[in-house]
Amino acid sequence: MRIPLSKPDITQEEINAVVEVLQSNILSIGPKLLEFEKSMASYVGTKHAIGVNSGTSGLHLLIKAMGISSGDEVITTPFSFISSTNCFLYESAKPVFTDIDDKTFNINIDMVEDKITDKTKLLLPVDVFGQPVNIKEYMNIAKKHNLKVIEDSCEAIGSEYDEAKTGSLADGAVFAFYPNKQITTAEGGIIVTNDDKIAKVCRSLRSQGRAETGRWLHHEQIGYNYRLSELHSVLGVTQLSRIEKILERREKVASLYNNRLRNVDGISIPWIDCKVNKMSWFVYVVTFDEGIDRNKVMEMLSEKNIDSKPYFTPIHLQPYIRKMFGFKEGDFPVTERIGNSALALPFYTNMEECEVDTVCDVLKDIVSKF
Numbered sequence: 001m002r003i004p005l006s007k008p009d010i011t012q013e014e015i016n017a018v019v020e021v022l023q024s025n026i027l028s029i030g031p032k033l034l035e036f037e038k039s040m041a042s043y044v045g046t047k048h049a050i051g052v053n054s055g056t057s058g059l060h061l062l063i064k065a066m067g068i069s070s071g072d073e074v075i076t077t078p079f080s081f082i083s084s085t086n087c088f089l090y091e092s093a094k095p096v097f098t099d100i101d102d103k104t105f106n107i108n109i110d111m112v113e114d115k116i117t118d119k120t121k122l123l124l125p126v127d128v129f130g131q132p133v134n135i136k137e138y139m140n141i142a143k144k145h146n147l148k149v150i151e152d153s154c155e156a157i158g159s160e161y162d163e164a165k166t167g168s169l170a171d172g173a174v175f176a177f178y179p180n181k182q183i184t185t186a187e188g189g190i191i192v193t194n195d196d197k198i199a200k201v202c203r204s205l206r207s208q209g210r211a212e213t214g215r216w217l218h219h220e221q222i223g224y225n226y227r228l229s230e231l232h233s234v235l236g237v238t239q240l241s242r243i244e245k246i247l248e249r250r251e252k253v254a255s256l257y258n259n260r261l262r263n264v265d266g267i268s269i270p271w272i273d274c275k276v277n278k279m280s281w282f283v284y285v286v287t288f289d290e291g292i293d294r295n296k297v298m299e300m301l302s303e304k305n306i307d308s309k310p311y312f313t314p315i316h317l318q319p320y321i322r323k324m325f326g327f328k329e330g331d332f333p334v335t336e337r338i339g340n341s342a343l344a345l346p347f348y349t350n351m352e353e354c355e356v357d358t359v360c361d362v363l364k365d366i367v368s369k370f
């Protein structure tokens with residue numbers, strides 16, 4: 001039996017809920033979407049929540065709603081899933097990458113202000129692996145320089161930093177629900193914001209630019225089909241109703257790992273900032289000391305039927321990004337060092353203690369060989 005990298009936590013409750021929607025005759029644009037949006041807004045504490053068919057779609061709509069366009073500069077992290085950069089490349093804006101902190105793996109916020117030019121329009125920090133950024137500080141910088149802030153919280157639903165929930169204070173934020181995320185809708189995402197105008201534009205653009213009156217086939221601008229179906233929405237409603245238990249369970253799995261790997265030579269366990277009141281664990285990522293070949297470790301784990309993956313491959317070194325902007329190795333040394341030494345281990349809500357034991361025993365044995 002292989003131990004997978006991740007696994008969704010789907011119960012009979014989700015299955016029943018989806019079947020019920022299938023029998024209801026309303027498969028899209030219906031009550032489940034509204035219910036999902038309402039419970040999400042209430043969970044995060046924002047005025048609006050707008051369901052969309054992926055996290056990437058949500059980020060793209062926020063970029064559109066904030067008027068980010070050709071030539072505008074966006075300050076963001078090269079250590080992320082590609083989507084947090086793609087979302088503004090769609091609008092021909094330019095990435096201004098900022099290197100990361102080697103403990104939290106989030107943008108080194110001390111370096112942000114130096115990157116601001118008269119073309120900067122947006123700060124786009126990412127809550128990497130569930131660890132929330134210091135959003136209050138980003139909002140202060142943005143206010144001082146008249147910028148907008150999008151928080152990519154796709155990996156961090158439910159995390160809290162300095163008493164604030166992720167996604168609750170930015171101009172707009174997005175959560176994502178791909179099956180490896182803390183809660184899933186199979187595919188899906190949600191935009192949260194307190195800004196009426198941003199919410200209105202996002203709602204219109206997700207459904208072909210339809211006017212707010214919802215008059216059938218009346219369109220005010222070019223839009224998209226980024227809608228979230230009723231099947232996906234009801235999955236979201238059910239998963240969100242169980243989120244406290246899910247996050248608690250993931251915290252437990254992370255602490256099992258921490259206890260077993262804390263004192264192992266050559267391995268560093270995740271480091272959580274002391275201002276994080278609540279950590280919503282997305283993945284469990286360790287880094288290896290120099291001299292331990294991460295790719296070889298991954299191969300050896302695989303031979304023992306344990307899946308693992310490098311998280312992340314730096315965005316500035318992706319072939320098309322290099323070609324478009326001329327980035328090269330050495331441009332963001334911390335990002336590259338972490339990118340070369342980080343490995344995500346199997347991690348999911350229902351991971352058993354004995355599975356964590358197996359992974360840790362095998363990993364310790366492998367690392368001792370270097």
Ligand SMILES: *Cc1c(COP(=O)(O)O)cnc(C)c1O
Nearest residue numbers: 054055056081083154155176178
């Ligand atoms: C998951 C994720 C997204 C959104 O991904 P989708 O597959 O489009 O839902 C965006 N940013 C980050 C950092 C993510 O991890």
